[in-house]
Amino acid sequence: MEKATSPRASDIAYDKIRQFVLSGRAEPGQQLTEEQLARISGVSRTPVREAVRRLENELLIVRSDSKRLFVADWSADDIDEMFVLRGMLEGHAASRAARTISARQLEELSRISDRLDAAVRCSPPDVAAFLTQNRRFHDIILEAARSPRLSAMLPMLVEQPVVRRTAAQYKTEELLQSAREHRELIAAFGARDSLWARAVMTSHIRRAFHVFSTSAKRHKEQRQAND
Amino acid sequence: MEKATSPRASDIAYDKIRQFVLSGRAEPGQQLTEEQLARISGVSRTPVREAVRRLENELLIVRSDSKRLFVADWSADDIDEMFVLRGMLEGHAASRAARTISARQLEELSRISDRLDAAVRCSPPDVAAFLTQNRRFHDIILEAARSPRLSAMLPMLVEQPVVRRTAAQYKTEELLQSAREHRELIAAFGARDSLWARAVMTSHIRRAFHVFSTSAKRHKEQRQAND
DNA sequence: CTTGACGGTATTGTATACAAATGTCTATCG
């Protein structure tokens, strides 16, 4: 039985501010003051500061030379590298998970995979559900890898711009392929084949990069056409 | 002209607590209270909490289920994995650095490499100097890689146990080989060969792992002999 | 003897007040 976690103010602040930044309500490069963030999250500055520390570590917020806060603004190179790093780290996570995953977790992955399929096959595809389940899938692998270090590092590689990109950009075909890759990961885990698992995961992330990349290009061209 | 950085209390606390943990004065698994840490670092609890957040991110300090603080205690598997992750990330850093390093930085690496040689060649070898220059060497590569993400992640992979191991454990031969590898890295950077740089760095870290590993084994055997 | 409830104590969490520092605007001088 799960117990409801006590709602600590610093966690509330963390969630609210993170939401504020990721939702795009905050412009990249925009200054944030602690007081403003305190107002937004409805708590005092003290827990806000703790939340900001965490977000700063995830590089969603950056500090100027003299401690003023700004919404992070990522270059194309930053984003490229994030995918490279995610490929390495999630590949490693998959490799470890293949050795240590429990039957319980394997079943859970299967269930999620079913939901992923369902989300894709209905029309129109339920992209929001897909993204939620996708995230859960990867979280379980991370959990199965049993590495505190990976668990601390991977959250730094959340892709702000990907989240912001509207759901409509995803094509059914791409989602189908993604779901297939999830199935193959489960197969690799079932076979306890760490090399296979790593290879599938690396390829999975890399493909996501190319989907994102071409989508970003389309996006840019459209904007230029509108000018 | 460099200006003396203003001594903010939270930085003082960070340095002092980090020193306290890494020096081994704190036992792994030992509880730490904020007040105790405040006493140690001579500031109030507020900046201590900020320092603790940072150390928590580096996994030098861990929190129990209900927010009590403890000195991190790492398993053999943790340490193994740290070397694996360092291999991947520093390899990646070297790969990037090979493409982007400046002439200025290359010169700096050469100078440091000279000092590394000097520290090894004198007898007995100046291990403290070696470690200091070694750290500086790797920091410059990290700087040259120009990746905020790498810069945030690599500090999580500082090897507490390695630092704690006494200097005397290092053999001259091992230090010499290490110095040679640094030279080869410089050569790879000079050639702007990112694959070469990555390979040398990966091998460099991996060798360090084996040196550490056999040293740890010796250490353990000695302890058992003493019982 | 074990188990579970209770209450005191230790520890962490939050708000607030104030200090220090940074940024900005303006007036004055070259």
Add this chain to the structure above:
DNA sequence: CGATAGACATTTGTATACAATACCGTCAAG
């Protein structure tokens, strides 16, 4: 007109007081 010094406003940093929570020993019931 441009530069610069200085006053003022804004923002971050720190200490402290108090609130909330978790831990631990004790005692009573089974």
